[in-house]
Amino acid sequence: MNLVATVYGIEIFPLGKIFYYSENGENIQKDDYVIILDEYGVDYGTVILGPKEVSIDEADYEIKPIMRKATDEDLGTIQENEKIAREAESITRELVRKHGLPMKVLNAKYIFDRSKLVIFFSSKTRVDFRELVKDIAKHFRTRIELRQVGARDEMKHIKGLGLCGLRSCCSYFLRDFESVTLKHAKKQQMMINTSKITGPCGRLLCCLSYEHDFYLNTLEGIPDEGSTIFYEGKIAKVITVNVFLSRVTVLTDDGEMMSLPFSYFKEEENAGNWKIIDHGRSDNFVDGVDNLSDIEDK
16 A cells, blocks of 8 residues: 655755655745754754655655644744854864864754754765864753765855856755766766865865766666677677767777768667677776776765
């Protein structure tokens, strides 16, 4: 039996993951603040979408009901909490300098019921922040949670420009990060130059994943550059594979250069006229090196 619920999409952190919460009978509109129960406790979030009907099985978590639409009093508490959170960021940065810790304070969130103050930071190494937590707790007299985030999440917090000159995707619209590896760049026939395919965060560009499926589908069944094929009774080397022209250039062993359409390799009637003899480079061949481990931000 497929159970359906009427839900709203709630954003707890700016550009963070959207969580579904079921309706509670109130008239709730987009951009309204609502009071909810999340992993931190009684908290608040912003309505991003809905109402809409979704299958209960569609969510990989329990869909909880919205507690209430934020009242004027709640909005006052939210505003005050956000002010305290900004103060916490400033004080924590001072304490980090005092303790000489190798970490960068990014953001802070004071939970609606003030049961916890969550401070987000980034660091390239493991940090012993026990004494730091004690000092912060003395000042704010509440539970303190320091949460370390990765390089991509750090960029989402501090924002910036991408290589394209536009705002970085993570600080503009991207909520979830897909795994991006060097195979994405190789499949798109890009020159493997780290300065050209990495973002300000130092990780591979998230946009490498945007057209990846197109290249996978288009190049399915097409021999790779550098491979050797048996073509209509001749041995031929694949010189270039042009995705945009949908053509493969091959050089036969008798010196004949030919340009073949992708359709030649995809049509069933030609299946017996060609086959791959040697794939040439391995799937992990990048910039002259075989078996290069994937680089990704998990």
